[in-house]
Amino acid sequence: MTIQEMRQAVCDWSKQSYAEKLFAGTSGNLSVYDKEQDVMVITPTSVPYETITPEDMVVLRLDGEILEGNYRPSSEWRMHAAVYQAKPEVSAIIHTHSPYATAFAVNNRGIPTILIEMVPFLGGDVPLAKFAVPGTRAVGDEAVKVLAERTGCLLANHGVLAIGASLEQAHIRAVYIEDAAKICSIAMANGPIVTMSEADIAAMKHG
């Protein structure tokens, strides 16, 4: 991917995610990372998604050195950098505040494995990462701790993090996290929920 293609992808998926209400206002942030070039392209801080353009994206290195950009990078760029450094297979990250999933993060509980889609798309349940001060690298470090064999997690009292080899992949995972949280909330209101058994999860993974 060229840097221009990276700018375009981050712009397109941020507009789509905003339209889907995965985040409100100017919250949420998305990035892609090219390991070969050591270049991350991330959404800028405080630019409305309705009017955002590929040129508004910020191009930087994982140590924070800005290469190109008219705006400051998302205040959570350190979280993105920490995940890219710890997980070399990851090339795209989306961070949302999608309401049903973030409600679980406010309850300080993960989302149990209640739906079949969670197995192929998310690796199983959606774990909860411990709270860390927004804007610090610790947000990413805590997420990495729970992301082994998972493609998304909740950030305590904050939101959702989904990872992937592309933004398309990270985005669909963020969508499934919100979907699982929504269905789980409705099911819990109906009565006790039944989570999938370890045997059924294993059969789906390996069967």
Ligand SMILES: [Zn+2]
């Ligand atoms: Zn956030």
